[in-house]
Amino acid sequence: MKNRIKQVALLVLVGFSTLAIAQQDTAIQVKSTLDMQVAQLPPAVVNDWKPGKSRFLLRGYSHSGLEITEEEISFVGGSFNPLLLFRQSDRLLFEGELEMELEGGETHIGLEYANMSYLLTDALTLRAGKFLVPFGTFVPNLHPAWINKFPSRPLGAGHDGIMPGSDIGIELRGAAYLGPVKTNYSVYAINGPQLNSGDIEAEEGGVLHYALVPDNNKDKTIGGRIGFFPMSNSALEIGISGLYGKVGDKDSKYEDVAAMLYAVDMSYVRNLPGISSVLDIKAQYTAVKVEDAEYPEPDEPGETHTFDNSSTTWFAQLSLRPAFVENKFFQNLEVAGRYSKLTTPEGAPWEVDQDQWEIGLNYWLDWRTLFKFSYRTISGEAGGHGGEEAEGGGDAFFIHWAIGF
Amino acid sequence: MKKIPIIIGLFAVIAAIVISSSCATTSDIASAKSGAQLWGENCLRCHNTPSPETFSDTEWDVAVMHMRVRANLTENEATKIAEFLKTAN
Numbered sequence: 001m002k003n004r005i006k007q008v009a010l011l012v013l014v015g016f017s018t019l020a021i022a023q024q025d026t027a028i029q030v031k032s033t034l035d036m037q038v039a040q041l042p043p044a045v046v047n048d049w050k051p052g053k054s055r056f057l058l059r060g061y062s063h064s065g066l067e068i069t070e071e072e073i074s075f076v077g078g079s080f081n082p083l084l085l086f087r088q089s090d091r092l093l094f095e096g097e098l099e100m101e102l103e104g105g106e107t108h109i110g111l112e113y114a115n116m117s118y119l120l121t122d123a124l125t126l127r128a129g130k131f132l133v134p135f136g137t138f139v140p141n142l143h144p145a146w147i148n149k150f151p152s153r154p155l156g157a158g159h160d161g162i163m164p165g166s167d168i169g170i171e172l173r174g175a176a177y178l179g180p181v182k183t184n185y186s187v188y189a190i191n192g193p194q195l196n197s198g199d200i201e202a203e204e205g206g207v208l209h210y211a212l213v214p215d216n217n218k219d220k221t222i223g224g225r226i227g228f229f230p231m232s233n234s235a236l237e238i239g240i241s242g243l244y245g246k247v248g249d250k251d252s253k254y255e256d257v258a259a260m261l262y263a264v265d266m267s268y269v270r271n272l273p274g275i276s277s278v279l280d281i282k283a284q285y286t287a288v289k290v291e292d293a294e295y296p297e298p299d300e301p302g303e304t305h306t307f308d309n310s311s312t313t314w315f316a317q318l319s320l321r322p323a324f325v326e327n328k329f330f331q332n333l334e335v336a337g338r339y340s341k342l343t344t345p346e347g348a349p350w351e352v353d354q355d356q357w358e359i360g361l362n363y364w365l366d367w368r369t370l371f372k373f374s375y376r377t378i379s380g381e382a383g384g385h386g387g388e389e390a391e392g393g394g395d396a397f398f399i400h401w402a403i404g405f
Numbered sequence: 406m407k408k409i410p411i412i413i414g415l416f417a418v419i420a421a422i423v424i425s426s427s428c429a430t431t432s433d434i435a436s437a438k439s440g441a442q443l444w445g446e447n448c449l450r451c452h453n454t455p456s457p458e459t460f461s462d463t464e465w466d467v468a469v470m471h472m473r474v475r476a477n478l479t480e481n482e483a484t485k486i487a488e489f490l491k492t493a494n
Binding site: 056057085087095117122123142180184185227232233234237278367368404 | 433434447449451453454455456459460464466467468475477479480481482
């Protein structure tokens, strides 16, 4: 059964590759013809079609696929994420992304982010609204399906993970050079995570929830990230992120409870001429610490318990694509591997101690469209939050396709 | 919260860089780089380098401005990358 699926998938890949090459040749011919036609038009007519400063662009991505586990073989809906960009002027930009996905037979629509950016100076931009929190590298940079090397995410980095996704607030960000070293930076104030007291669901006591509106207190969470490029070709980036704020409900016994998160991330991308390939390495370590507090005991009503509310997660991934070999089929192939680990508080009802391995073979139809063939295996204890228990967990084989546009 | 001083220190570093950024938006190394080189170095950090033929000149203005914000490009880098993409498309 699996062999037949692989054969069909390979045939589809070959067909799409041929079609893509033919379309590219046609596009070049059409552009050349149009250039000649425009050159023959009177200047006044050309000026009528000259674009203004306000410009709109629809981008985004979509993905879906086939997932094979021990229990079932199922096509999954994936998601459709339209990204709307509106360049209001040379300095003002709006970006908004929706996330539409199928869950349990229903279509869910979420607001991934919606914000406006104003370019204050050459190296400083003010951003306000709902934005991807610049914490680490995976969530702000690598999570879109056409960028993520795998159909799944590193442990702890999903929508129900232990690190922030998007949030509402204001941010200053930009880039500058310290001598020969390029840096980028961000500092922001957001509503921040909210602490689950466990009063309604005792099993969730001590969990942090992100991107909830309205805020549960008057305190704002402050955070920032700074990245360094120590190599002159910008191949290596090392980033440090931090975030701090009170997370408990106002006027509750948790109102003074604060949380601090920090992360260290790295990216190394370079060409390897010896093997005509591009090497891409990414890694991130994240730690979350919530101040000690008493939470309801799940199995004993009226009783409370406490635990060291510290969580950590990290991942490291490597991919290699022979992009510069002569054979067109092989230059579109990419092999990838990723390891991730998630540990949530020992003694908490949502205790998790899991390891995840993912290996994959990708085929790129163009620079933003790919097929992903990957195998994932998870081991360890899943406590129900941040781990993979809610998604079925266990070993799985994926054939996914993703397109960015 | 023994790590609070760490995060305060982080903010201090960020503040220092923000202040210094107004007079250091480029360097000799960055100035010497071509648009094609900056396109390769910066785009590839997260995703494959986009084909210049993907968008029209007008659309590239929007896409590059978006990436200037998201990928933290300096004004100099964004301008050079946009010029390269428009020339090559």
